[in-house]
Amino acid sequence: xxxxxxxxxxxxxxxxxxxxxxxxxxxxxxxxxxxxxxxxxxxxxxxxxxxxxxxxxxxxxxxxxxxxxxxxxxxxxxxxxxxxxxxxxxxxxxxxxxxxxxxxxxxxxxxxxxxxxxxxxxxxxxxxxxxxxxxxxxxxxxxxxxxxxxxxxxxxxxxxxxxxxxxxxxxxxxxxxxxxxxxxxxxxxxxxxxxxxxxxxxxxxxxxxxxxxxxxxxxxxxxxxxxxxxxxxxxxxxxxxxxxxxxxxxxxxxxxxxxxxxxxxxxxxxxxxxxxxxxxxxxxxxxxxxxxxxxxxxxxxxxxxxxxxxxxxxxxxxxxxxxxxxxx
Numbered sequence: 238x239x240x241x242x243x244x245x246x247x248x249x250x251x252x253x254x255x256x257x258x259x260x261x262x263x264x265x266x267x268x269x270x271x272x273x274x275x276x277x278x279x280x281x282x283x284x285x286x287x288x289x290x291x292x293x294x295x296x297x298x299x300x301x302x303x304x305x306x307x308x309x310x311x312x313x314x315x316x317x318x319x320x321x322x323x324x325x326x327x328x329x330x331x332x333x334x335x336x337x338x339x340x341x342x343x344x345x346x347x348x349x350x351x352x353x354x355x356x357x358x359x360x361x362x363x364x365x366x367x368x369x370x371x372x373x374x375x376x377x378x379x380x381x382x383x384x385x386x387x388x389x390x391x392x393x394x395x396x397x398x399x400x401x402x403x404x405x406x407x408x409x410x411x412x413x414x415x416x417x418x419x420x421x422x423x424x425x426x427x428x429x430x431x432x433x434x435x436x437x438x439x440x441x442x443x444x445x446x447x448x449x450x451x452x453x454x455x456x457x458x459x460x461x462x463x464x465x466x467x468x469x470x471x472x473x474x475x476x477x478x479x480x481x482x483x484x485x486x487x488x489x490x491x492x493x494x495x496x497x498x499x500x501x502x503x504x505x506x507x508x509x510x511x512x513x514x515x516x517x518x519x520x521x522x523x524x525x526x527x528x529x530x531x532x533x534x535x536x537x538x539x540x541x542x543x544x545x546x547x548x549x550x551x552x553x554x555x556x557x558x559x560x561x562x563x564x565x
Contacts, residue, residue: 247277248290250325255279255288258320258329264288278332286319287333291326298328301446307369307421313359314434314441333432333441339466342428346469355440356431356460357476361483364453368419374451376411383407383500385507390525391552393510393560398551406547413489413496413540419450426456427463453484454494455501462498462531464505464524470534492540499541502532510560522561529557 245266255261262281273295277288291298298321308315316331338356342349372378384404391398423445432441457480461473481490505528509521536545556563 245275245277247288248292248325248327250322250327251277251288251290254320254322254325254327255329260286260329279329285332287316287330289328289330291328293324293326296326298326298446299323300448302328304369304371304421304445304448308442308445311366313363314439315445316441316443333434333443336433336438337429338431338433338440339428341433343466346472350472352431352433352438352440353460353472353476354479356426357457357479358483359440360426360453360456360460361480363423363456364420364484366420368421368450369448371421371448371450373419374422374449374455376408376415378449379411379414379500380404380407382504385511386503387507389507389510389514390560393514394556394563396552396556399547403547403551406543407500409543410496410540411500413492414452414454414500416452416493420453422449422451422453422455424448424455424459426459427465428460429465452493452497454490455497457494458498458501462502462535464502464509464528464531467527492538495535495538496540499532499535499544502528502535506532506560513561519561522559525560526558533557 247264251264260279260281262279264277264279267276267278267287273292275290279286279288289298302318302321305315305318316333319329319331321328338349338352341352387398387400387403423442424447425444430444432443434441457477461468461476480486506525509525512518512521535541536548
């Protein structure tokens, strides 16, 4: 755990909140994340639950609760909500355990293949439903997110770049990333947020509070171009083929996948730089070389030609990597 997330003392109001809802016992830290949210396991009388601490005004747990209900109503495994106190930002959740796709795949990627296939099949099922009542993942959001790269990464490595040209390059490709039939896009659908629950190892979903209504290719990118672990290109290709076979998605979908891949990866490089520069979290820039590799693979696709030209003109290969190391 990084220094900025070192305080995993349970919130002062937790014991009273839990007692009000019939819980007591040990409260032990599980994790923090890149936001202000923290998670604790509550163990009491042979049962357990997860306490989410989403402190206002920094966090608002209502989107998580609303989207969890939507997912559950549509047959997907989001945590059940046992209790909530919105004024304190405390939410008591179903405990999905500690087995994540991340560690399972790291231990034996071949053995993890059925779990990746199940994750693809879940996205196929999600595509079958019109989007929930969510804000649109529209051109304005895509631009704002892509802009994090020039806002944070470029200054961190000492680059002065053509910002209007950057926006124009993305604008030339974003038609691929928009859809007239939006689905619920979970946005952080990757191996650290996919739990393998129970003896049957069914997929449990976490970290979906920022969901938007957008293109179904986005969550595929989150899974198959995972910023936190290397995904073998052969696995990526096989899982893309599985998705396309199940949905009939054609070349337009593949173009959308790579445009959204490039957009997401540029955004993540910006966010990881911000987490280091602004929030004092030194782990995140060390993840950027992996994300650059994904980004460069996406930029090699014909649909990304305008964006690739901008990167070639503005970001030398020697300045594509860990921003902390490059600025040292």
